[in-house]
Amino acid sequence: MTELIVDHVRKEFPTRGEPLVVLRDAALNLAVGENAAILGPSGSGKSTLLHIIGALDQPTSGSVTLAGQNPAKLDETQLAKFRNRHIGFVFQDHYLLPQLSVLENALIPALADGTPSAETVARAKQLLDRVGLSQRLDHRPAELSGGERQRVGIARALLLKPVLLLADEPTGNLDRTNATSVGKLLLELQQHEKNMLLVVTHSLELASMMSRRYELDDGRLKTNLKEEFSL
Template identity: 50%
Template sequence: MLIMIKVEKLNKYYGDLHVLRDVDLYIKQGEIVTIVGPSGAGKTTLLQILGTLDRADSGDVWFDEQNPFELKQQGLSRFRNDNIGFVFQFHQLLPEFSALENISIPALIKGQNMKTAQDNAQTLLEKMGLTDRANHKPSELSGGEQQRVAVARALMNRPKVILADEPSGNLDTANKESLHKLFFSLRDEFNLTFIIVTHDKELAGLADRIVELRDGEIINRQPAQSGAKPKE
């Protein structure tokens, strides 16, 4: 199976604080990997580097056999927009735009024309079960609906990888379970790779692998105990 992401000897400092220490990691195409550990372990920093939102002080990141950090800034931004989708705990939707418009933004940044972008966004809204919410602004959507719009936005440019930082941390139990099912459904349909930072033990246990960080070091990497998909 193709290695989608490979990390070698990754180190990151914030001043005198050594946040990531010689991190080695590989993630296969189509794999769902959860990253767990206590607050301050370096989970979000690692995710930001994998998403090319931050740079390591030393070490290498290979993304489908390419080192994106060798690109100039404009090329790196294009690489990120084309290959990586992001889902955050607090969805980060633009409040002045509708659900349809929010989903369209990555495609418009890529240079797609408005009609094509909005047609594709409408298709994603249908997949999310939100057809009737297309013209609603984020403030008019429930928390679960907002997060589904954020997932649709992450899928807009057909990325290879979805990076999610505490994606279900702000959801109630029903919406949390629905989101977890959605991740597995999308992985199966599109062969997407998911890397998910989470404190949610249920979600962590459903993943193909769990990577545990503590004090900036990987102290454990193992198949999830359950190895099961969310219940239908």
């Protein structure tokens, strides 16, 4: 079974004094078809953990295994290919390229292998239709609402059928109505695509949509949240 295994991950940063420890012995498992949320205040290490899981950073100790591979053991070329093929990212800021259309932005992950195939273009259009943007394919990001731009980001993240979708505060810049809509859309697409979804968020409403919830506190990942962390 394809799964994500985060095994005793520690992350610390050097300072002039003692090292700054951001993560202490963080561990979780996630299998295909499962979703989870990680809650915690700003500075608690949520994004750091997500970046390590997403192979954008490496742990000081411990390991991350995805689909049977430890990305920390890959060289830069292999790592870039692994990340592009296995992991989709949705960020708080959509990071759409302003000069490109909606369709072109959704196709960006495929550009690493050259010109996107007709099959890939068709998939991008299908995903954009699923997120409600089939009539906006030629629009530029400036012509879209915040919620629509985030939807393009979700379609882009799913283009290459990643086994793991990572969302870093995906509703943080949205009003409540759009935030609820985007949260439901993430879950709907995750269930349709049959991948894994891991969300880090301040939002209790978004976290409550996930089947499992964790809390990062003092660098430690707790699996049994107290009642006040549910809605």
